[in-house]
Amino acid sequence: MFTGIIEETGELCEIKKGTLSARIKIRCRKVLERTKVGDSIAVNGICLTVTSLAEDGFTADVMAETMRRSSLSELKVPGKVNLERAMAADGRFGGHIVAGHIDGTGTVTEIRQEENAVWYTIASEPELIRYIVEKGSVALDGISLTVAKVTDGDFQVSVIPHTRKETALTEKKAGSMINIECDVIGKYVEKLLSAPKETKKESRITENFLMEHGFF
Structure with a gap:
């Protein structure tokens, strides 16, 4: 989960495109702190998994579905990208709940x-x-x-x-x-x-229930 507060802008320095997918390399500094292979970093709002780390950046694989549904397909080298690490449990919520799964x-x-x-x-x-x-x-x-x-x-x-x-x-x-x-x-x-009526459970919270428990 992310907050939408960008930590730094990285530089897209390499794109290796497959038939439909791609592997990207991003040069950055701040988001590498305490980051491990397998961690999540949002790149222009898209949650990607770090597949390798270097002193000056990281790489991530981009699946075909992500390429089809996002602006990553239009990125060119060199280019700036927004970066944010997944939110730490003790962090501040400066923005709002961001899943990193764009619509x-x-x-x-x-x-x-x-x-x-x-x-x-x-x-x-x-x-x-x-x-x-x-x-x-x-x-x-x-x-x-x-x-x-x-x-x-x-x-x-x-x-x-x-x-x-x-x-x-x-x-x-x-x-x-x-x-x-x-x-x-x-x-x-x-x-x-919007769930079908047959899948909805009838609520046991009624007006009488609320009155009995002091809500009126």
């Missing part, structure tokens, strides 16, 4: 400066937009951001200078692809509410 991608359609902030407009499919909530959270390339505005076809986030400086958002231009992970809580709530 899909969007396209940056506009980048606009407003004094000290920069607005990004992201267009995506209705299947993803339905989970985007104004003033809710979204992870873009692994960055925990607050949604400022939502329409039927896109949404906007406003980014402070610190976030731009510490992430690879500065690499994005109009037309760039970006990874989107919607708030996992909303997806689970929808799943539970």
Whole structure:
């Protein structure tokens, strides 16, 4: 599990592509601290397993499904990527719950400066937009951001200078692809509410039960 607070930007220094999959090498420093082979690191919001370590970076395998459904397929060498280690049990939750399993991608359609902030407009499919909530959270390339505005076809986030400086958002231009992970809580709530009636268990919590136990 991740928080969407980027620890550092790494440099994509090698991509070895197979027919559908790939192996990538990333040059970095901070996220190597206490990291072991087999640990998870989110790369642009995608949870990848460290397959080998070096003094100046790590490698990870990217399966075909990940290449198909994420912006990793468009990465080029050299390129900047957002990096975050899996959250330690005693860490602070500075962002929101991020699984590292993206729901899909969007396209940056506009980048606009407003004094000290920069607005990004992201267009995506209705299947993803339905989970985007104004003033809710979204992870873009692994960055925990607050949604400022939502329409039927896109949404906007406003980014402070610190976030731009510490992430690879500065690499994005109009037309760039970006990874989107919607708030996992909303997806689970929808799943539970949409379960077929025959699979739902009747709740034993009734109005009488609540009255008997002092809730009214």
